Amino acid sequence: MSTSNLLFIKRLRLRENHIFLALTIIIGVLAGLAAVLFTLAIKGTTYLLFGIAPSYLRYILVPTLMSLVTGFLLAKFFPDARGSGVPQTEAAYHLNQGNIPARVAFGKFLTGALCIGSGHSMGREGPSVQIGAGIGSSIGKLFHLSPARLQSLVPVAAAAALSAAFNTPVAAVIFALEEIIGDMNAALLGSTVVASVAAVMVERSILGNSPIFHVPAYHLVNPAELLAYVVLGIAGGIVSLAFCKGLLRARKFFRGMPKWTKILQPAMGGLIIGVILIFFPQVMGVGYQYVDQAMNGGLLLKTMLLLCLAKLVATIVSYSSGNAGGIFAPSLYLGAMAGGTVGVLMHRFAPFPTGDPGGYALVGMGTLFAGIIRAPMTSVFMIFELTQDYQVLVPLMIANMISFLISKRYQPVPLYHALLEQDDVHMPQAGTRQVSGAWSARDIMTRDFSLVPPHSSIQQASVIAAQTDAQSVLVGSNGLYSGLVTRDRIERALHSGAAEAPITTIATDNCAHAHPDQPLELLLDRLAKNPGLLPVVSRSQVDRVEGVITPQTLVQFVQEKMGGPKESGE
Amino acid sequence: MDEGGTYRVLNRQIFLLIALAVIAIGVFAFTRRVAAEEQQLDARIAAIWYKEGERQLGSGQIEKAIECFRKATTDALGDRTYTLALANALAAGDHDAEAEQTLLRLRESDPEDAGINLQLARLAAKRGDVPDAVRYYQNALYGRWTGSQVDERERQLRIELIRFLLGHQQRTMALSELLILETELPPSAAAHVEAARFFLEAGDTQHALKNYAEAVELDKNNVDALTEAGEAAFRLGDYQKADQYLKAALELNPAAQKTHQLLSVTEMVLSDDPLDQHLTDRERQERLLRGFEQARQRLESCLSQTSDGHGTAELVGLEDQALGLEPELHSKRPPDSELIRSGTELIYAIEKATSAACGEPQGLDQALLLIGQKHSGAQQ
Secondary structure (H helix, E strand, O other): OOHHHHHHHHHHHHHHHHHHHHHHHHHHHHHHHHHHHHHHHHHHHHHHHHOOOOOHHHHHHHHHHHHHHHHHHHHHOOHHHOEOOHHHHHHHHHHOOOOOOHHHHHHHHHHHHHHHHOOOOOEOHHHHHHHHHHHHHHHHHHOOOOHHHHHHHHHHHHHHHHHHHHOOHHHHHHHHHHHHHOOOOOOOHHHHHHHHHHHHHHHHHHHOOOOOOOOOOOOOOOOOHHHHHHHHHHHHHHHHHHHHHHHHHHHHHHHOOOHHHOOOHHHHHHHHHHHHHHHOHHHOOOOHHHHHHHHOOOOOHHHHHHHHHHHHHHHHHHHHOOOEOEOHHHHHHHHHHHHHHHHHHHHHHOOOOOOOHHHHHHHHHHHHHHHHOOOHHHHHHHHHHHHOOHHHHHHHHHHHHHHHHHHHHHOOOOHHHHHHHHOOOOOOOOOOOOOOOOOEHHHHOEOOOOEEOOOOEHHHHHHHHHOOOOOEEEEEEOOEEEEEEEHHHHHHHHHOOOOOOEHHHOOEOOOOOEOOOOEHHHHHHHHHHOOOOEEEEOOOOOOEEEEEEOHHHHHHHHHHOOOOOOOOOO | OOHHHHHHHHHHHHHHHHHHHHHHHHHHHHHHHHHHHHHHHHHHHHHHHHHHHHHHHHOOOHHHHHHHHHHHHHHOOOOHHHHHHHHHHHHHOOOHHHHHHHHHHHHHHOOOEHHHHHHHHHHHHHOOOHHHHHHHHHHHHOOEOOOOOHHHHHHHHHHHHHHHHHHOOOHHHHHHHHHHHHHHOOOOHHHHHHHHHHHHHHOOHHHHHHHHHHHHHHOOOOHHHHHHHHHHHHHHOOHHHHHHHHHHHHHHOOOOHHHHHHHHHHHHHHHOOOOOOOOOHHHHHHHHHHHHHHHHHHHHHHHHHOOOOOOHHHHHHHHHHHHHHHHHHHOOOOOOHHHHHHHHHHHHHHHHHHHHHHOOOOHHHHHHHHHHHHHHHHHO
């Protein structure tokens, strides 16, 4: 390569970097503006629909009727805009190379504002993350960025949107790294910080410097008080677990209802929310003013306990019935109420002096966030950023750790991932994520496989099975598999005279599978569980078979690679 | 792609960046406008809630007022008037913890605001936290005051602080504040009487009398000032002044029984002191004998009451001394100064002992005790 060519490439790269930096700032600004507009839209919708002092009838009618509208919009036009937005953003980053259609961002904005503004007990941060990420992704596509660069814009824009929505720029960066990317050492730290700062500057220049919460001065009055935070951690873990389990079960229940009800499910949730609002109007929408009251000693013990329960039920109903809105704010709300409750009880009954219950409400927010969202670092930074007080760190870390461990012990899959799994999307876990440069299922699998149609007889299946070397065959059609059957089982069925019985009678739908990005070590483990055939399926649609791995394909692959491990980019 | 093609792509990207920047500016302006309109709407709604809160507060519905002020502060974040109204309502509704947090937030942005410090002081006073209350009261006193009648409000605040300090037995601190208050008093008899009463409560009768005297100067017909000035002078042992004030008070309010009694004792102190200057020997002897006879009667009466009681031995000893001195006192020659001194001392000793054994003396006995106290104090 000539010197002039090298110089050209060098200048080109430099210019690309400059453009990417400028793009990062602009995306930060636009994502921040979108988050601010979203906040304003929610507020405006609430005023418009509820007025200043709503009647009981309004409490019932507004969420019910508005959810009919949003139910229709979500079912017909924006199916990807349901729920929080954080898991969808994670899925887009990990499984879809950062591709989020602009339609999704628009749909999320519209339905999110209507759902939260009509009283559903949901948060604005999750939707803001998805809206911001959608904007980032759309702009990236407009610039024809490489897939890697496009992917990198998703956490950058998500951090910016969260920064503007929650007014904590540092916590937003940590959230993007911890939750969206899933790697605290990610190389995107610089871009995320730039976008986050740009967004928060925009937010503050529009909405002013008023903090979201009036955080009371924190005091740890006695070292023994740390024991009280252990109690808070346990309580936080239990409430987190109740929320996660309750939400997943309720969502499973709604998903199990007949398909034609899907369009009506948000309205069903809306009706229940309306009834709850009559008794507990405090659980309406985001509800940060009540979090503020709990932190500042403005709520009685009984009120905080009841609001904790009411918010838990209301958020589960709002989310599981398929409305658009997040669980970030509800987890903070629950934390403040649970923390405040523990704080008051400790203040009354602990055998040692304790600080104000408001401090417990503050730490409780982080505790529930760590237990529900499972982002303990974000939680610590968020509360620290709110208080700007080092004193809070040790109690916060103690309570967070306990809550996190309890939640993880009894709900091993994090809530966001569990929600995606209910949608047949399997997110890569930290332990199974592909290591750069290592061999993965994508490299090893063969795309040469056959599916036995589900309506086939066992006799017909035996013919198809005979054409392959594998010990098992997959049952399914159109690239979607529904089960697996071993050749031994087919043989036995034939000998027992069941040749004309449908193949589905002997197929099992409970078999191990792998995803294209998973590493060789994991594949060997999974293959050992399956009888001679491991389907490799899409993460975003777990019944879509992308290839299969058999012992033979493995041996063949290793023989081909005898020269040494795969090189990057090969 | 060749070099020219690559540059074309880059130039397109730069064009897109500029276009996006323009769009961002447009969206920013739009969002700002929407936010401003929403803030105006918020402000209008907040004003409605504030008025409603005031109305509820006026009708004694504190909890409802709190809810209204709370909504007002939610709709108009950071509005000091609404937040202060909320804090005051919270304090009135005994939601002290939240009231304090609300006030502390307000104080953060304006630590010198007298009104906020005053409310914090009252909350601290309510929970009996003397150091915090004093700190906030003083912050309020030396803080920034707004509105009219600042001097009068400051004075009232200092009075509130003094009352708090006296209520918590902080007499020294109260006296410091009283001395400042004294310099700020308006030319009003009532104000001086009030200050004098505080001085009395703080144990500084001298300053109390001074303020009573000033009150009398300002209003010669102020019965309270005259009566209490008389009492203060009496307490200080200045019986001449006490006599003047009490007589003046009785002229204005002849029915005051207590003042009559006090004046009577005062007059006896003035008329029965054998050590008084400018007396003839005869007058001095008569006073001494009158006092001696009265003291002996009191002693005998007391001895008959407390035959086996506490202090009987002391009383008997005093009776022996009295019996020993009696002949000398009754001799026809005028008593010398030594006899007068020892006689007066014996009278005082008898009145003191009988007072301890048989209760507070009345009438001439009380006067004799006071005469004795006066001279024993002078000697000391």
